[in-house]
Structures are given as structure tokens and as C-alpha cells.
Amino acid sequence: DAKTTQPPSMDCAEGRAANLPCNHSTISGNEYVYWYRQIHSQGPQYIIHGLKNNETNEMASLIITEDRKSSTLILPHATLRDTAVYYCIVRWVGSQGNLIFGKGTKLSVKP
Amino acid sequence: GAVVSQHPSRVICKSGTSVKIECRSLDFQATTMFWYRQFPKQSLMLMATSNEGSKATYEQGVEKDKFLINHASLTLSTLTVTSAHPEDSSFYICSAPSPGQETQYFGPGTRLLVL
Numbered sequence: 001d002a003k004t005t006q007p008p009s010m011d012c013a014e015g016r017a018a019n020l021p022c023n024h025s026t027i028s029g030n031e032y033v034y035w036y037r038q039i040h041s042q043g044p045q046y047i048i049h050g051l052k053n054n055e056t057n058e059m060a061s062l063i064i065t066e067d068r069k070s071s072t073l074i075l076p077h078a079t080l081r082d083t084a085v086y087y088c089i090v091r092w093v094g095s096q097g098n099l100i101f102g103k104g105t106k107l108s109v110k111p
Numbered sequence: 112g113a114v115v116s117q118h119p120s121r122v123i124c125k126s127g128t129s130v131k132i133e134c135r136s137l138d139f140q141a142t143t144m145f146w147y148r149q150f151p152k153q154s155l156m157l158m159a160t161s162n163e164g165s166k167a168t169y170e171q172g173v174e175k176d177k178f179l180i181n182h183a184s185l186t187l188s189t190l191t192v193t194s195a196h197p198e199d200s201s202f203y204i205c206s207a208p209s210p211g212q213e214t215q216y217f218g219p220g221t222r223l224l225v226l
Contacts, residue, residue, distance in 0.1 A: 098147075
């Protein structure tokens with residue numbers, strides 16, 4: 001699986017959009033970009049994934065650049081409950097293997 | 112949506128005792144489950160892959176005789192930490208692939224403290 005690079009931490013004001021970047025310059029054509037988050041002392045939670053088109057669900061939006069070498073997870077209206085570590089992971093869809101977690105980005109949403 | 116549960120959520124035990132942690136897929140079947148360990152301020156690290164009907168596959172550096180894994184059914188995998196020591200204190204998390212293999216669902220984790 002391709003390696004990803006994320007900033008170690010970010011702050012965001014409550015109610016504002018949180019934009020979390022991820023670089024994955026070695027991504028291959030069949031690899032998807034996945035985002036998970038882990039709230040303190042809980043198991044990781046799936047957020048969203050995409051291949052090359054932008055994706056949106058009830059939790060977030062995923063913007064993938066045209067060359068697919070980077071992406072941005074957008075939380076449109078961050079709340080205090082969105083404070084968590086956010087992990088960007090690249091993997092083959094349908095892979096039966098485990099997920100490989102990097103260090104992620106610690107997002108702190110402040111009032 | 113699909114849910115993975117773990118039991119217990121936290122456990123405190125004495126050094127030298129064994130602790131069993133259960134991981135269940137509640138509304139779907141999982142022939143494979145994964146066990147991760149997470150130390151404070153660190154990321155999740157895969158310990159082993161649990162396979163229904165066959166032996167578990169362990170990552171390098173993880174002692175198979177210490178961390179016993181049994182995938183008894185398509186909805187249950189157990190991790191037993193044998194002869195636990197304080198250095199085994201950690202947050203243990205299991206996961207299972209979603210029915211369509213598109214993603215993975217994680218359990219809420221088990222906090223183990225060995226005194």
C-alpha cells in the first residue's frame with residue numbers, strides 16, 4: 001500500500017470547516033484513499049473513501065486532486081465532538097488485508 | 112450499519128494471570144478479523160490476523176504462544192493474553208472487513224491494565 005503524509009496536528013474553530021490534507025504521491029491506479037478517525041479511547045471510525053472523483057457523505061467530503069497525489073478531507077461545520085486523530089490510508093479496494101495506520105493528524109476543534 | 116463489539120471494555124488484572132478479550136461481528140459474518148494494539152500516544156499496530164477455521168497469522172515480533180487467538184465462528188474471535196505482564200498493558204482493538212470488503216469496521220477497544 002502507498003505511504004501517506006499528514007500534518008501531525010491542526011486546530012479548527014467550532015462551526016468552521018476543517019480541511020485536513022494528505023499527500024500520497026506514490027498511489028497507484030487501483031488504490032483508493034480512505035479516511036478514518038479515532039476519538040480518544042475509542043476504536044477507529046470509517047469516514048469516507050474515494051478513487052478519483054470527489055465524494056460526499058453525511059460526515060464529510062473528500063476532494064482528490066486530478067493527479068491523485070493528494071487529497072483533502074473536509075468537515076464542513078466542525079464541532080467539539082470532531083476532535084480526534086484523523087488517518088488517511090491508501091489501499092486496494094476489496095483488499096482483505098489489514099489497514100496500515102500512520103500517525104495521522106490530531107484535529108483539535110476549539111470553541 | 113455493521114457493528115463490531117468487544118468485551119470487556121476494560122480489564123485490570125494481576126501480573127501472571129491470563130485475560131481473554133472477545134471480538135464479535137454483530138450483524139455480519141467475518142472469516143477474517145484483525146487484532147491491533149495501541150500504546151499511549153502511538154498509532155495502531157497490527158498484532159495478528161484471525162482466520163476462521165485455521166490458524167492465526169502473527170506479525171513479526173508478536174509471540175503466538177503469549178497472544179492466543181481463536182476464531183471459533185464466523186462472528187467471534189478471541190484474543191487471550193497469557194501470563195500477562197505490566198508491559199502488556201495497552202489498548203487492544205479488533206476489526207473485521209465489511210461484507211463487501213470495501214472497508215473495515217472496528218470494535219470499541221479493550222483497555223488492559225496489568226498490575
